[in-house]
Amino acid sequence: MRLRRRRAFPWNAIYAFSPPSCNELHSFRAMSCAANGSHHHRPDEEGPGWSWRSLPSPQPPFDFYEVVTSYAVHSDGRTIFMATSYRDRPGLQKSTYSFNAKYSVWRWHSWVLPFSGQGFFDGELDAWVGLDRDGHSCEVPSDVGSETPVGLGAAQLDWQVAEENLFGDQEAEMHLRASLAYIGRSKFCLVRSVRHDGGACVLHLTMFGLKYNNKGGLCITNHRSSRSYRVPKHRDSFYPEAFWL
Template sequence: MAEQYTPHLYLLFDDWHSGFSIRKVSLSRRSGKQPLSSASGKEGVVPVPEVFMHIRAPRGFPDLFTSAFGTKIMAMHTTMADDTAGIPMIDVQEQTITFGPQPCTYHCFPICFPIGANRLFVLDSGTFDRYLWTPEHSEEPWGSQALPPPPFNTADVSSYGVLPDGCILVSTTKSFGGSRTFIFDTTKEEHVWKPCCNWVLPFTGRGHYVLSLGGFVGLSKDGYLYCSTMAATTTGTSPDVKRTKEKVYTERQHVSATLVHMGQGKFCLVECVSSDNRITGQDLMESCVELNEPLDEDVDDMSDFVGGGPQGGRCMYHLRTFNLSYDPKGDCLKLKSCKGQSRWYSLPHEAKIGSVCMDPVAFWL
């Protein structure tokens, strides 16, 4: 009998001379205890796990990775696909590398929407593409299609998510003279974006639909978790929005963060923080701008400076695992931390500071 697969947290780092490394983190309770790390000099801080796998890709662009099609991590770097058989895909369960189709278009700032186990929709600047995987039905398992572009500028997208029925919701800040949310039904062949309502999802970036809460959960720039119920998509009324009472970010030292949904209302917050409590996260972010510029304007290869120099111990990751529910009165979101599930990790010295200061690239697979 095949051994049952256990999901893990996978973290991507821009720390390899030829590309990126993937680190596999166990979030089980038994692995939650952290000893004193002599390397970090801080109690409870340990180095991130050893490299699970390397992937060769242009450095400085960690946001071009996504997960889809089950347990696969995909490198959506268009220049890579030009030199290979298609989009490189790492299956973390099988520990294999395969290739998907050639990208439909050039990807600059893609927003990816995995739908089920066999579809991926990619929204980018002026483009909207669909990738279909049907290995059980065809000798040619991959299909791809360039769909009509959306009626909004992707640079104005503030938040987004996927409903359980496969409908994509995208909120924008400057559509038709005001904020608005659009809907795209992936189950229909008409391929039309439709205005849904005149309100926007209250968080920033990706939202995760939680059945037990009846809505999307997401992080906001102000450090709170929000939940927006989705009954309003059919009634046209404003959604019912709940918020955590307290911020989930580390005070002063916060740099960036990614919220990972582990299923059934359980989440992991992967937060990048400044290692030195005397240096605020904002100060560190501002220094990244300077570190991302070459010292010599006559350098031959500007790609060496994309993402800046090594982070050199200036950043750490704080991982918090928790469950979300409504408080007894239904007035706010209630966060219950999982026992022993707050962890601190020192980061690879070679990881580029500019990439580290971006929202962490993390997948639960």
């Protein structure tokens, strides 16, 4: 008997995961550029050679009531991890799923990613770095993946949190949203949107670094805050996403 290998999708692509509408399945697609330009595309949506392809959606226990709350790409460059929570309880994380783009295989994990939003892999720390909901930076060792899809669900999660809170004094202001950008070489930029007592919305930018101390604990270094920026008066709320180019 000859076994047919499942066709894998190139991992140098843009992956988009969308929640379902009504009782439909989740939508998971990837967009890549064909070297020979042979892929069909709509000129008003993708440039020459760019095309979308549907990928397998995660199987149960992933269900309609779950939304993705945090995600990160493994250091292998082809495995995507995402943690979920219930739609009506966004603060209660449920579990973590991973998708191996090389084998086009999903795996379920019994642990959850401890950070909120996007996590970034840092080679010097050899770990993912992200922010938890209380404003602490936390890191997760990245060796939870595997060359083969069989081993993706076997590892146990180990992580640690830095003691310093990057959100500062939250009593004098209402925290709206935070976004983390990775600059490189264990350096990060935190963008926070807050609302003061007077109703004004302000953006705070904080640059900081991370390293391990002599006991192996995670420490914040080179902590400095840049100027704060007031959002225009007609905006009483602002929810930025930070990117570093």
